[in-house]
Amino acid sequence: MNVLITGATGLLGREVFRAFQKNEWNLTGTSFRRKSPGLVRVDLSQPDTIHDFLNAHLPAVIVHTAAERHPDVSLRDPAGTRRLNVEATAAIASWAATHGAFVLYLSTDYVFDGTKPPYRPSDKPNPLNDYGRSKLDGEQELLSRAQKSSVILRVPILYGPCETLAESAVTVLADQMNRLTEPTLAIEDWATRYPTYTPDVAYTILQLVEYHLAHPDFHGIVHWSGNEGMTKYGMARVLAGQMGFPVERLVPNPAPPSGATRPKDAHLDCSALEELGIGRRTPFAEAIQAILHPA
Template sequence: MFTVAIIGASGLLGRAVIDELAREHDWRVIPTAFRRTAAHMISLDIRDAGAVAQFVEREAPDAIVIAAAERRPDVCELEPLQARALNVDAVRTVATAANRVGAWTLSISTDYVFDGTRPPYRCDDSPSPINAYGRSKEEGERALLDTARKGCVLRLPLLYGPIVDWQESAVTSLVPAIAASADAASAVMDAWAIRYPTYTPDVAFVIKQLLTRHSRGEGICGIAQWSGDEPMTKHDIAVRLADALQLNANLIRQTTPVDSTPRPRDCHLDSSRLESLGIGRRTSFDVAIRQILTKFPWNRDIET
């Protein structure tokens, strides 16, 4: 029986991974969560080294996927120690525990480890983060690679997918403003930074492919990257959301960034390492966003 522990199983990506792995009937999947622990999940705070060591020793997984992180750039900027505890120290803690049972560890990182000036970025390009979030994730990458005897970092860009609330993704977080603009003032969206929205069920499929290779003794180590292939500014995303919502996209105006936290211009990740191995799947944004909105109607829980 191949056993996989999913750290952060209640989050946006973690739920997609659990759903994908549920199709593998001969695998044992152990989901953990901290703040939103469901009945079938184990409560685990990965900042607690003792609790992590006990969990890993007890369950003895063959592989561990770390999908938990502090991913909000503004929070990382304001509370760098909190970000480091989750994005760096906890990664090292999990990797250390994984070594004791011989588990392969997959840690999720971000395109924000790059400064966005020279895309596309390959796996072996030198990181150059420009904000606290990117710096914490770069340190987390080093923590994983320096600690784990069998470990892989998977860098991902902006994620979106099935949600439990609009704010779970920077993509769906735009919906309330777009919906409000249908009745009132225009929505104003950044048209400067270029992102590559990537669908969490596709990422979950990639992670399953990586786990499958490891289960066959062909585990991938080092750094890998996966990304959607449709470049969009926040304004572009908002327009396509408005089309999907059948709202007036002409009410959405363009602007330049006003965020206090610096963000890179274009951190397009080169996915060729995984593509060369036959790993990957991409769902078009327009198809994916309609799947999300079918399950989570646009007028749900929105105050206008």
């Protein structure tokens, strides 16, 4: 079976690629700016070329992780964000609908406004920023073109094995502590987040694809998330403990973050996947230990 992972150089895509390599599938992964041996370079922000690319590889399963996922970049470049997050998704969805391929699309808790958690997949989205709107519009392109042969997986803030600590919004806190020259570091203590480990999401995606292959009618929107709610300040305290960084140098900042507007608590209800026995959660402290002090 031909399986395509878009964004296989990304924080999540690398783990998805790794998880799928363990199966005997004919796997293709895409990169864009990063060079990575074994991956195929493609610019998905040129939607006109996507059908040619897909015709050359003929995937039966497409895991679409590639995206612009930084809300502050989307704030500065909404048009570029929409080309990748919305138009590329529409092109992939229409090709998949014509060729009978299954698409698993990664989306975000930022489709919700964070005022009434926890959110079930059927709850009404109300994104607060351009990034969340673009991911929601990507969902809608998929639903309007390939509803019966796709799954939308929404996840919250991700962290995992990284190329640099600054790569994720969680491990960047360790980077800030490493670079600190002032006596104290102020860290946002406003939004409740549910940090989710990329190897767990990759495993969940593999389970979802296998479930779809066994139950071809399975489709729709699902949620997966870690279950430890904490602010960035709370995460920083765990990181500090494992880095030998004095926690008293961390100062909670109760103000919302600057830049793109964020939800205060967009906790995702994951009960549908839990009932199917799909999903995996590694405790936050254990996962951070594995990232900061790999065996």
